[in-house]
Amino acid sequence: MTGPPTPPRRARRALRHLPLVVWLWFLWILLWGSTGSTGPVVLVGGLLVAVAVVLSFPLPPLQPGAVPRPLRIARLLAHVCTEIVGAGAAVAWQALRHGRRTSTAIIEIPLRVDTDLLITLVAEVVTISPGTVVTEIDRRRGVLYVHALPTRDEQDVARRRDEVRAVERRVARAVGHSHRADAQEPGSGERDGREQQFREGER
Amino acid sequence: MTVLRDVVTAVLLPAGAVFCLLGAVGLHRFPDTVSRLHAAAKAQTLGVLLILVGAAAQMSLRHAPVLLLVALFQLFTVPITSQIIARTAYRTHGLDRDRLLRDDLADRLARDGTPVEAEDGAGRDDDAER
Numbered sequence A: 001m002t003g004p005p006t007p008p009r010r011a012r013r014a015l016r017h018l019p020l021v022v023w024l025w026f027l028w029i030l031l032w033g034s035t036g037s038t039g040p041v042v043l044v045g046g047l048l049v050a051v052a053v054v055l056s057f058p059l060p061p062l063q064p065g066a067v068p069r070p071l072r073i074a075r076l077l078a079h080v081c082t083e084i085v086g087a088g089a090a091v092a093w094q095a096l097r098h099g100r101r102t103s104t105a106i107i108e109i110p111l112r113v114d115t116d117l118l119i120t121l122v123a124e125v126v127t128i129s130p131g132t133v134v135t136e137i138d139r140r141r142g143v144l145y146v147h148a149l150p151t152r153d154e155q156d157v158a159r160r161r162d163e164v165r166a167v168e169r170r171v172a173r174a175v176g177h178s179h180r181a182d183a184q185e186p187g188s189g190e191r192d193g194r195e196q197q198f199r200e201g202e203r
Numbered sequence B: 001m002t003v004l005r006d007v008v009t010a011v012l013l014p015a016g017a018v019f020c021l022l023g024a025v026g027l028h029r030f031p032d033t034v035s036r037l038h039a040a041a042k043a044q045t046l047g048v049l050l051i052l053v054g055a056a057a058q059m060s061l062r063h064a065p066v067l068l069l070v071a072l073f074q075l076f077t078v079p080i081t082s083q084i085i086a087r088t089a090y091r092t093h094g095l096d097r098d099r100l101l102r103d104d105l106a107d108r109l110a111r112d113g114t115p116v117e118a119e120d121g122a123g124r125d126d127d128a129e130r
Helices: A005-032 A039-056 A068-096 A118-129 A154-174 A177-183 A188-202 B004-030 B033-058 B059-092 B106-110 B117-130
Strands: A104-110 A132-138 A143-148 B101-104
Touching: A005 A039, A005 A068, A005 B059, A039 A188, A068 A118, A068 A154, A068 B004, A068 B033, A104 A154, A118 A132, A118 A143, A118 A154, A118 B033, A118 B059, A118 B106, A132 A154, A132 B059, A143 A154, A143 B033, A143 B106, A154 A188, B004 B033, B033 B059
Parallel strands: A104 B101
Antiparallel strands: A104 A143, A132 A143
16 A cells, blocks of 8 residues: 555565465365376466465455464364364263253453454364354454353353463464563553453452 | 274264264254354264264375365364354344353443343244244
């Protein structure tokens, strides 16, 4: 928006699109599945389609300054896998044991992370985790409203809140984004007010 | 080696089927839409993943990436649809609110001046029709 892009900037922008192009190309080749006689056609065609898609539907930069940490991401994935197993078992047990009489709650959970990417990831992982489904994402305030399935008392509510916070921490670490720094942004004053309000609501 | 593969498949495929079945049971037994989502989003996903792994054990390594892709897209898309359905269900009274231990979202919406209670009359009408 600020004047015509200078060559290095254009190069950087092209570089930013590179992972997406490579991913789409990879998908295309994978889904065609054959690298026999039609191999070259698939390869070239895939590259053309990937570039065309990226050029015609440009996405905004995901998160400037994010440094993905492979080890942390692997740990997050492992965590998600164990969560899914636990989630499946827990929900299945609830369905069998309590069914109609199960007790639920909608819990407000203020997030510390404040970027689209991180909030999306946190919401995704929370929804896969045992007993929690994100009902509403308040993007402006950075609050998740989570529907928690077996919730019997206030202790369960507190436990759920801690679980979501733990997920948030894991995700923030995996994307290389310290949410501690985030919490001390200029907007944190308003956010403290929200926390206070939130605590009042608990009483 | 084939024995090991067969054992893996023999364990994982029925386990996956059981979880899919339990997801269906949850869908039937849970009281409202959002609770049912728990069954659909979790038990079901686990079932599908187990079946995929079980199937992958029987196939040549060449097909493994495609199955991995199926699993990946499951993991990414299921939470998104769940969230959209949950949000819609909340606002269209697909949620049995008397059953909730607490409802922070209702408090927030009331504070914002956009309570869902405004539609409560409609909800009651629905009940009357039943």
